[in-house]
Amino acid sequence: xxxxxxxxxxxxxxxxxxxxxxxxxxxxxxxxxxxxxxxxxxxxxxxxxxxxxxxxxxxxxxxxxxxxxxxxxxxxxxxxxxxxxxxxxxxxxxxxxxxxxxxxxxxxxxxxxxxxxxxxxxxxxxxxxxxxxxxxxxxxxxxxxxxxxxxxxxxxxxxxxxxxxxxxxxxxxxxxxxxxxxxxxxxxxxxxxxxxxxxxxxxxxxxxxxxxxxxxxxxxxxxxxxxxxxxxxxxxxxxxxxxxxxxxxxxxxxxxxxxxxxxxxxxxxxxxxxxxxxxxxxxxxxxxxxxxxxxxxxxxxxxxxxxxxxxxxxxxxxxxxxxxxxx
Amino acid sequence: xxxxxxxxxxxxxxxxxxxxxxxxxxxxxxxxxxxxxxxxxxxxxxxxxxxxxxxxxxxxxxxxxxxxxxxxxxxxxxxxxxxxxxxxxxxxxxxxxxxxxxxxxxxxxxxxxxxxxxxxxxxxxxxxxxxxxxxxxxxxxxxxxxxxxxxxxxxxxxxxxxxxxxxxxxxxxxxxxxxxxxxxxxxxxxxxxxxxxxxxxxxxxxxxxxxxxxxxxxxxxxxxxxxxxxxxxxxxxxxxxxxxxxxxxxxxxxxxxxxxxxxxxxxxxxxxxxxxxxxxxxxxxxxxxxxxxxxxxxxxxxxxxxxxxxxxxxxxxxxxxxxxxxx
DNA sequence: CTGTTAGCGCGTTCAC
DNA sequence: GTGAACGCGCTAACAG
Numbered sequence: 001x002x003x004x005x006x007x008x009x010x011x012x013x014x015x016x017x018x019x020x021x022x023x024x025x026x027x028x029x030x031x032x033x034x035x036x037x038x039x040x041x042x043x044x045x046x047x048x049x050x051x052x053x054x055x056x057x058x059x060x061x062x063x064x065x066x067x068x069x070x071x072x073x074x075x076x077x078x079x080x081x082x083x084x085x086x087x088x089x090x091x092x093x094x095x096x097x098x099x100x101x102x103x104x105x106x107x108x109x110x111x112x113x114x115x116x117x118x119x120x121x122x123x124x125x126x127x128x129x130x131x132x133x134x135x136x137x138x139x140x141x142x143x144x145x146x147x148x149x150x151x152x153x154x155x156x157x158x159x160x161x162x163x164x165x166x167x168x169x170x171x172x173x174x175x176x177x178x179x180x181x182x183x184x185x186x187x188x189x190x191x192x193x194x195x196x197x198x199x200x201x202x203x204x205x206x207x208x209x210x211x212x213x214x215x216x217x218x219x220x221x222x223x224x225x226x227x228x229x230x231x232x233x234x235x236x237x238x239x240x241x242x243x244x245x246x247x248x249x250x251x252x253x254x255x256x257x258x259x260x261x262x263x264x265x266x267x268x269x270x271x272x273x274x275x276x277x278x279x280x281x282x283x284x285x286x287x288x289x290x291x292x293x294x295x296x297x298x299x300x301x302x303x304x305x306x307x308x309x310x311x312x313x314x315x316x317x318x319x320x321x322x323x324x325x326x327x
Numbered sequence: 328x329x330x331x332x333x334x335x336x337x338x339x340x341x342x343x344x345x346x347x348x349x350x351x352x353x354x355x356x357x358x359x360x361x362x363x364x365x366x367x368x369x370x371x372x373x374x375x376x377x378x379x380x381x382x383x384x385x386x387x388x389x390x391x392x393x394x395x396x397x398x399x400x401x402x403x404x405x406x407x408x409x410x411x412x413x414x415x416x417x418x419x420x421x422x423x424x425x426x427x428x429x430x431x432x433x434x435x436x437x438x439x440x441x442x443x444x445x446x447x448x449x450x451x452x453x454x455x456x457x458x459x460x461x462x463x464x465x466x467x468x469x470x471x472x473x474x475x476x477x478x479x480x481x482x483x484x485x486x487x488x489x490x491x492x493x494x495x496x497x498x499x500x501x502x503x504x505x506x507x508x509x510x511x512x513x514x515x516x517x518x519x520x521x522x523x524x525x526x527x528x529x530x531x532x533x534x535x536x537x538x539x540x541x542x543x544x545x546x547x548x549x550x551x552x553x554x555x556x557x558x559x560x561x562x563x564x565x566x567x568x569x570x571x572x573x574x575x576x577x578x579x580x581x582x583x584x585x586x587x588x589x590x591x592x593x594x595x596x597x598x599x600x601x602x603x604x605x606x607x608x609x610x611x612x613x614x615x616x617x618x619x620x621x622x623x624x625x626x627x628x629x630x631x632x633x634x635x636x637x638x639x640x641x642x643x644x645x646x647x648x649x650x651x652x653x654x
Numbered sequence: 655c656t657g658t659t660a661g662c663g664c665g666t667t668c669a670c
Numbered sequence: 671g672t673g674a675a676c677g678c679g680c681t682a683a684c685a686g
Contacts, residue, residue, distance in 0.1 A: 002677090002678060002679085003678070003679065003680095004678085012657075012658090013657065013658050013659080014658095014678090014679080014680090015657075015658065015659080015660095015680085015681075016656090016657060016658080017679095018679065018680060018681080019657085019680095019681090022680085024680095024681085027656090027657090028655060028656070029656070029657080030655090030656075033656085033657085047434075047438060048678085048679065049382070049677085049678050049679070050438045050439045050440075050441065051378065051381045051382040051385075051387075051441050051677085051678080051679095052382050052663095052677070052678035052679045052680090053678080053679060053680080054378045054381070054382075054439075055376070055378040055379050055381075055382050055663055055664070055665095055677090055678080055679080056662080056663060056678080056679055056680050056681095057663095057679090057680080058378075058663085060378075060439050060440075061439055062436075062439050062440065064422070071401060071404055071405075071601075072399065072401070072403075072404030072407065072408075073401070073404075074398060074399070074400070076399075077398055077399030077400075077403075077404075077425075078398075080399065080425045081399075081425045081427045082427075083425075084424065084425040084426070084427040085427045085430055088427070088430055088431040088435075089430075093424065093435055093436045093439050093440075094424065094425065095391070095422035095423060095424045095436070095440065096422060096423045096424075096425070097411065097420065097421065097422045097423075098404075098407045098408045098410075098411040098421065098423070099411070100408045100409075100411040100412045100415075101412065103412055103415055103416075104415040107374075108415075108420055109420045109422070111374060111377045112377045112381075112387050112388055112389050112420050113377075113387075113389065113420075113422065113440065114377065114378050217601050217602060217604065217605060218604065218605075219604070219605055219609075245601060245602050248602050248605050249602075249605055251605075252605040252606075252607065255607055274398075274544050274572060275544060275572050275575050275576075275602075277544065277545065277546070278544060278545075278546055278575050278576055278578075278579040279579075280579065280582050280607065282546075329663085329664060329665085330664070330665060330666095331664085339671080339672085340671075340672050340673075341664090341665080341666090341672095341673095342666080342667075342671080342672060342673080342674095343671065343672075344665090345665060345666055345667080346666095346667090346671090348665095349665095349666085351666090351667085354671085355671090356671075357671090360671080375664085375665065376663085376664055376665070378663085378664080378665095379663070379664035379665045379666090379677095380664080380665055380666080381665095382663090382664080382665080382677055382678065382679095383664080383665055383666050383667090383676080383677055384665090384666080384677095385677085
């Protein structure tokens, strides 16, 4: 059932159908005609072909999120969900594509979708950006690592995350800070700004630079890192973990030595995952407020689509802390 | 740059360009002409408009995964990633849409994408299925709760998951089994088959029906459930948790009583999440092999797209156990 | 004012 | 190997 059918049913031309359905300005169509068209639409159950609309318009009402290469955690899941809801309010459908190791060019995906906007966490190859723009995608939201104002929005928050970890520890008297890096190299995009924030906060507070160690999701190796921190000179008494999973590994390393946070070593995670309160002791965690992040991204997309300037980067209070006892 | 440009550059018609690019059978085109066309393609950097192709063909080379309403865990993430890679090999792009509470009709999404195939974990409304079929989407893979052979594939695996939890506990001498339900009602689609498997295994092994309790992600309430299991008559000595997160809550409940798994209460989780080895004691967990699941889904999609019958449901050995010590 | 005609956007495919 | 039509919605130009 196409617009031809509706036109026939309503006794008008296809053009009129289009004008009525789109409420085109500068087209004065009497109420009676409008009603006839709408009735025909209802009767026939007509729904415009999105494919034809996309061909004509050059873009679809889809927003494409290029998922990063790293494992999808609960944080991404929450943001994805919130974003889908918020964009749906604006008539946009969100879909996510897992890049999965760049085995095939990303262009295959965005060409197949012709999205109105593309969102990426991390940097995009300049070639890809150019190709997208050439293909008419002019809303490209790079959340981190980009060079525009939008590109820095999240990066600042990530740095703030690291800073807040240190500030929390320093406020509890810790003078020598450790940093627990993830074993997964794919996470370096995130680790970079977070660690930079940690370093900056240490410098600002007059502390030594952090003692950085890699901690896999493995209690034995974590126990090894714990030993080294405790025997360093001066000894590390508080650790910022890359994320909650790594923080849980550090806690497991402490258990292996029959030690406990926060007295033997304080630990602060990132992300506030649902099981953080279940850790022993419950895990203190810094996190980016998912709702505010969603709001920021949505405003960026909508502004871009309507040609308005990008919204201001979120304030530093987008980063919060759940203080639970491990630090 | 469109096929018109290529045709002009190569000195042929648009039809010829199309035939060459698609290697259309029953069209005898000389090698020399083919080369001229391909050279023009390279020179101009031509890429066919996916929108136009979709309009013409009625379907795109996109596979749409309608994500469930429940929180996206590492398991879904892994499957998503593997699936994206595997489908890319076949020239298909995978995108996922978070449904997010059914605030808007799903039809908006699949209409906008015109996917060649749709994958859903849980049941789809019959109306939606009918509308999709009417719109020309004839590959709809319902992993659970469907009534076709494909619809049961994963459901059997989920039941098998519950069975394996019980079998593992029974093999260690446990005669009275508890079941730790998730607090999140949205997970009932999954909880159903898993619990059914637990009940069936108990019956088969001549055990009492499981003592089912709801356990939120909250140590105190979990501690309460632990008390009730231990004081039941006969006492519950082994618990099957809905998933690893719930299992971690049960462990936290044990800690609150200064008790330990497996001696005071054995615990078996589901999913084998990355932090399962970090629990105290390391968490024993039953899980569906992600690679084999991906393989099964890919074969289902490809078979459907080429009109072949659906592949056989995966064997029961797709479900495995990581035996770590909590049970 | 009201509404129509005609043609675009682009790849695919039938008939010659 | 080609011309022409098709799939479907949008819209500038035009006629009643």
